[in-house]
Amino acid sequence: MSEASKTLPPHEAPESGAELLVGYRINLADPSGLATVTLDIDAKHRNRNGTLHGGIHAMMLDAAAGFAASRFMAGDGLLVPVVTLSLTTNYVAAIADGRVVATGRVTGGGYKIVYATAEITDAGGQVLSSASGVFKRAAK
DSSP: OOGGGGGSOTTOOOOOHHHHHHOOEEEOOOTTSOEEEEEEOOGGGBOTTSSBOHHHHHHHHHHHHHHHHHHHHHOSSSOOOEEEEEEEEEEOOOOOSSEEEEEEEEEEEOSSEEEEEEEEEOTTOOEEEEEEEEEEEOOO
16 A cells, blocks of 8 residues: 555545456445455456356455454554465355455454454355455555
8 A cells, every 4th residue: 555545534445456457346434444345246257167266256355354454553544554464265155146245354463463354255145255364564
């Protein structure tokens, strides 16, 4: 995240190239600190089996958990630049069409290192994938 992203109004995320390319949307409006990433699956998001590509699962999980970590570290509604140190992803079920939502939440940590998890669910609430990650405050 750039220096400008730290001065955004609360709960507003800067657009990234990945977000624009893939077409997901970030929502940071939840007052509890959750971060959500939403995607309407299209042909360009599917793998050769016709289901949502695992790399897109991982990207959405990383973004949701990372934004939750960023919000937690900031503590004031703004965002702190973070980098992903590790992300462990579990694929549970496939999906071909519809809307999916990744929800990220912080599970622990402190000033420099934060632990967060994320889940992707379909419109019916079925878990499709999950991840746990470690995020570090980026150098200024």
